[in-house]
Amino acid sequence: xxxxxxxxxxxxxxxxxFAEPHPYQISTVLGSCVAVCLWxxxxxxGGMNHIMLPFWNGEGLATPKYGNIAMEKLLAKVxxxxxxxxxxxxxxxxxxxxxxTGLEVFMIGDRNITLAMEMLEEFRIPVIGKDVxxxxxxxxxxxxxxxxxxxxxxxxxASGG
Amino acid sequence: xxxxxxxxxxxxxxxxxxSRKAFSDLSVVNRKLLEMNERLERSESLKSNxxxxxxxxxxxxxxxxxxxxxxxxxxxxGNEEIISISSLIGAEACHLDFQLRNIFMAAExxxxxVSPRCVKVHIVSAxxxxxxxxxxxxxxxxxxxxxxxxxxEEGAIAVLDFEKFQIxxxxxxxxxxxxxxxxxxxxxxxxxxxxxxxxxxxxxHGVGIAAEDQQRVFDRFVQLxxxxxxxxLGHGLGLSITRALVDLMxxxxxxxxxxxxxxxxxxxxxxxxxxxxEESFSEAGNLFLFDDMSEA
Numbered sequence: 044x045x046x047x048x049x050x051x052x053x054x055x056x057x058x059x060x061f062a063e064p065h066p067y068q069i070s071t072v073l074g075s076c077v078a079v080c081l082w083x084x085x086x087x088x089g090g091m092n093h094i095m096l097p098f099w100n101g102e103g104l105a106t107p108k109y110g111n112i113a114m115e116k117l118l119a120k121v122x123x124x125x126x127x128x129x130x131x132x133x134x135x136x137x138x139x140x141x142x143x144t145g146l147e148v149f150m151i152g153d154r155n156i157t158l159a160m161e162m163l164e165e166f167r168i169p170v171i172g173k174d175v176x177x178x179x180x181x182x183x184x185x186x187x188x189x190x191x192x193x194x195x196x197x198x199x200x201a202s203g204g
Numbered sequence: 205x206x207x208x209x210x211x212x213x214x215x216x217x218x219x220x221x222x223s224r225k226a227f228s229d230l231s232v233v234n235r236k237l238l239e240m241n242e243r244l245e246r247s248e249s250l251k252s253n254x255x256x257x258x259x260x261x262x263x264x265x266x267x268x269x270x271x272x273x274x275x276x277x278x279x280x281x282g283n284e285e286i287i288s289i290s291s292l293i294g295a296e297a298c299h300l301d302f303q304l305r306n307i308f309m310a311a312e313x314x315x316x317x318v319s320p321r322c323v324k325v326h327i328v329s330a331x332x333x334x335x336x337x338x339x340x341x342x343x344x345x346x347x348x349x350x351x352x353x354x355x356x357e358e359g360a361i362a363v364l365d366f367e368k369f370q371i372x373x374x375x376x377x378x379x380x381x382x383x384x385x386x387x388x389x390x391x392x393x394x395x396x397x398x399x400x401x402x403x404x405x406x407x408x409h410g411v412g413i414a415a416e417d418q419q420r421v422f423d424r425f426v427q428l429x430x431x432x433x434x435x436x437l438g439h440g441l442g443l444s445i446t447r448a449l450v451d452l453m454x455x456x457x458x459x460x461x462x463x464x465x466x467x468x469x470x471x472x473x474x475x476x477x478x479x480x481x482e483e484s485f486s487e488a489g490n491l492f493l494f495d496d497m498s499e500a
Binding site (some may be wrong): 044053054056057058059094101102103104105106107108111112113116119165 | 244245248249310313314315316317318319320376420422423444446447448451452478
């Protein structure tokens with residue numbers, strides 16, 4: 044981590060996607076949102092999305108705020124920067140149930156996780172790491188060159204995406 | 205009523221068979237829905253990619269038209285006809301530019317490539333500039349635009365993404381003017397709360413929106429009145445973009461409307477905080493190395 048100062052940094056906003064061919068430090072803050080990191084072990088490049096809700100309902104703009112859109116778009120984007128599908132691996136973070144009601148309709152965190160896992164299975168991309176669920180928010184920092192992801196867990200109730 | 209065990213078992217197995225049947229029907233329908241969804245997503249992404257690619261091809265000639273129109277006005281100084289035609293070209297090009305900005309912003313939002321870039325903005329002058337840019341449109345419909353600035357707010361400053369702010373307010377203004385009746389007034393007012401939240405209201409006194417339609421107006425390509433009775437310009441893209449941009453800025457937008465009396469959109473934007481949060485969050489949490497992908 045000695046070159047931490049030299050690397051480009053990008054803060055990933057909720058509902059957006061980031062993947063660049065150059066090494067980047069991609070960070071984001073997660074509450075009930077889920078972030079999926081895709082990384083190519085051989086090409087050593089990758090990207091991240093930030094899912095707020097599981098499904099696009101066909102109304103509003105079809106932004107990557109919705110899981111089904113965000114997963115497709117992230118995959119397309121990492122492939123477009125030169126990653127190869129067969130050497131991609133995935134990590135999943137977030138999906139805390141921060142509202143604490145326990146009612147299924149409100150458990151957006153769980154639904155986001157399920158959606159992300161199902162879509163990765165459909166893409167046949169192995170999930171090699173995850174830190175999901177729970178009650179507290181997270182901050183994650185991904186190094187797109189090494190594929191290392193740092194996770195910070197909040198003590199307070201998460202307010203992030 | 206007494207039934208034997210055999211009858212009970214038979215009845216139960218019948219019911220199980222029924223629910224199995226219903227379940228398999230459902231999974232067939234579900235699979236069809238998923239296929240349909242995939243096809244929809246594919247066409248969506250084709251469209252977004254297409255739009256972000258042709259952006260420059262469209263913007264460059266349009267900039268040339270706007271530039272040449274103003275040149276023409278200078279060259280033809282003294283000739284009334286040339287000046288009026290060139291200002292018409294300029295106004296139409298401006299309108300086209302506004303529409304295109306919306307379409308490209310929608311494409312960028314759908315591609316997930318939009319990040320807020322926050323700057324300090326002097327609210328009154330920013331709003332004044334936006335209101336002024338709509339004066340000619342308003343004049344055509346004999347609508348009066350008024351910017352209400354309460355005492356003590358003249359110097360108000362907010363930290364936000366200026367480009368996105370412009371698109372949001374432009375869309376709200378354009379809508380308010382479009383749906384105003386002739387001779388109506390559109391009022392823009394704002395306040396900055398103690399927590400730095402910026403609140404802006406755009407009020408028109410036009411046709412209003414029925415309660416059951418109030419959420420639908422934020423959907424894409426929805427115009428409440430469609431078909432041949434449609435009396436208003438636009439494509440129903442503006443408010444869906446506005447909603448998506450407000451989401452991106454972590455703000456909220458609400459509307460209050462009485463049919464026949466008018467509509468008020470209220471926009472609340474919190475100060476850009478996520479970047480500051482980056483530091484505070486790592487202090488609050490314990491940052492640890494999750495694992496190393498290269499070893500997996």
